[in-house]
Amino acid sequence: MKLNWHEIDRFLTGEAWSGSLIRKHTTELADVIGPRWGGSSQDRMTAEYISNQMKTAGLDRSEIEPFEIDTWNHGSVSITLPEDNDRIIASLPFLRCKPIDLVTPLLDVGHATVHEVEELRPRLNGAIVLASISPEPFTSIEPFTARISRLADAGASAIIAIEPKTGGRMEYANSDEWLNVGPQKDAIAVVKTSSEDGAYLRRVAPNEPLIRVSVDSKYFDSEAYNTVAELEGEVYPDHHLILAGHHDTVIGTAGGNDNTSGTIGVMETARTLSVLRDVLGIRPGISIRFATWSGEEQHLQGSRAYVSRHYAEDSPQRENKPLLNINLDELSTGHMKGIVLTFPHLRKFIQGQLDTMDDGLKCHVLSHMDAHSDHFPFVEQAIDAAITWRWRFWGRHEDANFHHETGDAANKLNVRELKEYVGQLARLLLRLSHVPPNDWPVNPVTISDVNRMIERDAGRSHPTFH
Numbered sequence: 514m515k516l517n518w519h520e521i522d523r524f525l526t527g528e529a530w531s532g533s534l535i536r537k538h539t540t541e542l543a544d545v546i547g548p549r550w551g552g553s554s555q556d557r558m559t560a561e562y563i564s565n566q567m568k569t570a571g572l573d574r575s576e577i578e579p580f581e582i583d584t585w586n587h588g589s590v591s592i593t594l595p596e597d598n599d600r601i602i603a604s605l606p607f608l609r610c611k612p613i614d615l616v617t618p619l620l621d622v623g624h625a626t627v628h629e630v631e632e633l634r635p636r637l638n639g640a641i642v643l644a645s646i647s648p649e650p651f652t653s654i655e656p657f658t659a660r661i662s663r664l665a666d667a668g669a670s671a672i673i674a675i676e677p678k679t680g681g682r683m684e685y686a687n688s689d690e691w692l693n694v695g696p697q698k699d700a701i702a703v704v705k706t707s708s709e710d711g712a713y714l715r716r717v718a719p720n721e722p723l724i725r726v727s728v729d730s731k732y733f734d735s736e737a738y739n740t741v742a743e744l745e746g747e748v749y750p751d752h753h754l755i756l757a758g759h760h761d762t763v764i765g766t767a768g769g770n771d772n773t774s775g776t777i778g779v780m781e782t783a784r785t786l787s788v789l790r791d792v793l794g795i796r797p798g799i800s801i802r803f804a805t806w807s808g809e810e811q812h813l814q815g816s817r818a819y820v821s822r823h824y825a826e827d828s829p830q831r832e833n834k835p836l837l838n839i840n841l842d843e844l845s846t847g848h849m850k851g852i853v854l855t856f857p858h859l860r861k862f863i864q865g866q867l868d869t870m871d872d873g874l875k876c877h878v879l880s881h882m883d884a885h886s887d888h889f890p891f892v893e894q895a896i897d898a899a900i901t902w903r904w905r906f907w908g909r910h911e912d913a914n915f916h917h918e919t920g921d922a923a924n925k926l927n928v929r930e931l932k933e934y935v936g937q938l939a940r941l942l943l944r945l946s947h948v949p950p951n952d953w954p955v956n957p958v959t960i961s962d963v964n965r966m967i968e969r970d971a972g973r974s975h976p977t978f979h
């Protein structure tokens with residue numbers, strides 16, 4: 514089939530822009546439904562909304578796939594100074610923080626580097642300690658999760674972690690390494706305080722005041738919901754590509770940037786390609802699947818459930834693996850600069866396709882394993898998976914530096930840039946879908962190769978986020 518790419522590009526770009534439902538979806542997801550913690554009733558409402566919208570957009574198939582999620586939630590949380598008129602210190606638990614109610618003298622461990630912890634080691638057993646999340650500036654950078662482990666190994670009972678963001682902002686964070694550790698229940702309790710209250714505690718800490726940390730939380734199982742829709746390929750319907758992003762948020766935030774932006778990126782790209790089929794009669798060659806995951810904020814449980822149900826070596830319903838998964842997460846952090854692969858063998862091939870779009874988009878390859886979003890469960894099965902390049906060292910929009918906090922509201926979604934993403938993703942996916950599967954470079958990566966790479970990188974700092 515001879516395709517007129519000039520006509521197609523003009524159509525997709527125009528439809529992404531002027532047919533856009535971004536405003537409608539933002540209102541529904543971020544303002545009407547609001548926070549969408551995986552396993553909650555809002556998670557279900559979100560999946561129903563997305564799945565219905567995919568049907569309305571004319572996708573060939575649109576389903577909800579429930580899965581069991583190992584989840585957690587918290588009630589009241591507090592940090593107080595009993596000898597300072599019960600002064601209340603700003604507090605927010607780390608995700609999956611265990612329940613605790615403890616009073617001990619406060620010990621300041623600085624940044625919890627090796628020498629700081631060694632110096633206080635004899636006194637750390639059972640103690641509540643104060644530690645900065647920001648790295649010690651003259652020590653090679655260690656993730657905070659590694660410093661949490663060091664304090665736990667030294668016997669500390671709880672950590673008060675000082676938020677690096679200022680102005681009272683506090684974002685939910687994780688206390689464990691995502692590369693090779695599953696959800697934790699027994700790790701040390703970690704509670705965050707604001708930069709300002711952290712500075713207050715640091716000033717009074719030399720007197721070792723009594724401090725009380727109290728967290729009411731519980732672990733439980735629940736049902737969570739992924740959505741999957743598909744545009745069937747007209748030439749190679751038995752092969753597929755996946756465009757996906759997570760629709761869940763952390764507790765208490767509507768997630769305009771993280772990840773209403775990526776969710777709508779998936780929905781709108783699907784709609785735009787569906788309209789192309791209806792108006793110009795042009796379908797994808799290879800099938801394209803459009804998925805939204807729940808449970809990303811809880812150790813990628815939704816995408817991992819999907820991958821293990823459909824693609825794992827021992828899966829009873831094992832299907833052909835996708836040729837490529839493209840993951841959308843936090844698209845308000847910068848405009849689209851290109852595609853970042855985990856394995857290198859597709860780089861030239863994809864760069865060639867990007868070059869035909871003539872938007873200056875680049876294809877890069879991560880030098881390390883990155884477990885921070887939903888491409889990773891695909892990577893674990895040695896499936897080609899990519900993220901979009903929004904920033905690396907430069908190019909990040911500071912006014913969209915919001916995720917995991919109340920301020921990541923609907924207004925953090927950048928409508929014009931999202932329209933550009935949708936047009937470019939639709940053009941790229943359609944191009945990729947019209948390359949016969951046999952012409953794609955063969956994926957030589959095995960699961961044991963991946964395990965070696967995970968081993969190599971676990972516990973090391975991730976330069977993307979600096």
Ligand SMILES: [Zn+2]
Nearest residue numbers: 771772842843
């Ligand atoms: Zn996210």
